[in-house]
Amino acid sequence: MSDLRQTSSWSGDADGFVRIEELVKIFGDTVAVRSVNLSVRRHEVFALLGSSGCGKSTLLRMLAGFEDATSGRIYLDNEDITSLPPHRRPVNMMFQSYALFPHMTVEANVAFGLKQEGVPRNEIHERVFEVLDLVQMGGYARRKPSQLSGGQQQRVALARSLVKRPKLLLLDEPMSALDKQIRQKTQIELIKILEQVGVTCIMVTHDQEEAMTMADRLAVMTEGQIVQCGSPQDVYAFPASSFVAGFIGSTNLFTGTIVVDEPDHVVIESSALPRPLYVNHGISEPLGMEVFVSVRPEHVRVLREQPVIESNWAHGMVSHMAWMGAYAQYQIRLDSGQIIEASVPSQLLAQADAPGLDDEVYAAWSSDSATVLAS
Numbered sequence: 001m002s003d004l005r006q007t008s009s010w011s012g013d014a015d016g017f018v019r020i021e022e023l024v025k026i027f028g029d030t031v032a033v034r035s036v037n038l039s040v041r042r043h044e045v046f047a048l049l050g051s052s053g054c055g056k057s058t059l060l061r062m063l064a065g066f067e068d069a070t071s072g073r074i075y076l077d078n079e080d081i082t083s084l085p086p087h088r089r090p091v092n093m094m095f096q097s098y099a100l101f102p103h104m105t106v107e108a109n110v111a112f113g114l115k116q117e118g119v120p121r122n123e124i125h126e127r128v129f130e131v132l133d134l135v136q137m138g139g140y141a142r143r144k145p146s147q148l149s150g151g152q153q154q155r156v157a158l159a160r161s162l163v164k165r166p167k168l169l170l171l172d173e174p175m176s177a178l179d180k181q182i183r184q185k186t187q188i189e190l191i192k193i194l195e196q197v198g199v200t201c202i203m204v205t206h207d208q209e210e211a212m213t214m215a216d217r218l219a220v221m222t223e224g225q226i227v228q229c230g231s232p233q234d235v236y237a238f239p240a241s242s243f244v245a246g247f248i249g250s251t252n253l254f255t256g257t258i259v260v261d262e263p264d265h266v267v268i269e270s271s272a273l274p275r276p277l278y279v280n281h282g283i284s285e286p287l288g289m290e291v292f293v294s295v296r297p298e299h300v301r302v303l304r305e306q307p308v309i310e311s312n313w314a315h316g317m318v319s320h321m322a323w324m325g326a327y328a329q330y331q332i333r334l335d336s337g338q339i340i341e342a343s344v345p346s347q348l349l350a351q352a353d354a355p356g357l358d359d360e361v362y363a364a365w366s367s368d369s370a371t372v373l374a375s
Contacts, residue, residue: 018168044200047205049248051247059221077090175210212232220247245373265367278311298343312366
């Protein structure tokens with residue numbers, strides 16, 4: 001373990017261990033990646049998050065060297081690797097399918113890359129079992145991939161990626177082949193392993209929960225561009241656009257117009273609500289501008305009685321509800337016709353007469369729970 005970590009301690013700018021500058025990739029008439037700039041810190045777990053076709057996998061393949069950049073530069077530990085072929089980059093990629101050799105044992109799969117490099121046999125054996133012990137697969141060295149569960153195959157694929165002691169580890173949808181229950185457990189285990197090794201990691205995923213759980217920071221991509229970058233908490237709490245607000249988790253969006261603009265609050269009129277929205281902080285958008293107001297479902301209270309507050313509530317009817325264990329998910333059709341969601345903790349519902357399907361209710365939220373987004 002100590003050898004792995006020592007080999008993975010690198011010099012260079014801690015804030016720009018991986019630097020991507022004006023990176024572009026064009027396939028025929030399609031621009032897959034548009035002038036992307038990105039800096040990833042040393043030892044950081046960074047997630048590229050977006051829906052299918054947004055450019056995240058193409059960006060990962062350019063980092064690995066499997067796709068040539070149309071223009072732009074890629075730097076790793078202050079070295080320009082833009083034109084280096086894959087085998088000359090200190091980068092390893094763990095594929096979505098794991099790509100294990102079915103006819104080889106676990107030990108042989110992990111040792112394959114080291115044998116190709118001509119590493120001495122004694123060193124191969126030592127490094128292979130060191131990394132197998134790290135991923136808790138030392139007792140499965142003689143098994144074939146077909147004799148392993150999906151989670152165990154993933155660990156073997158991770159061991160094969162780590163055994164070469166890369167400066168940068170790339171993960172392509174690392175949990176997509178696992179069942180949800182196993183996936184949630186494996187996410188935490190994988191992060192612990194990466195922290196032990198101290199490797200810098202960039203992962204691609206379309207799963208928002210996975211990115212929020214595993215990444216130190218994340219970048220949301222759409223149409224080949226990064227539209228917001230930051231910690232999971234910041235991106236969730238302070239989305240930069242309505243797209244990000246809707247993509248990271250779920251949210252309720254109200255369209256409205258700013259009618260009062262003061263340093264400490266704004267008032268926004270929306271046709272979806274019977275009274276204006278009141279937000280208790282200033283914004284940069286000007287008076288009269290059309291905006292979106294985002295309110296997360298966990299901030300919406302479901303009440304049987306009309307609130308005494310003057311704003312930030314609406315009357316409606318429960319059109320759908322689902323028990324999710326720790327909370328109940330309500331869909332409420334407002335009198336205006338707009339449907340909003342509310343996540344109500346189960347303990348709150350147990351303490352009162354919980355509204356049911358088709359019941360008339362009031363949805364309310366506080367003035368500090370709304371985020372104003374430019375339309």
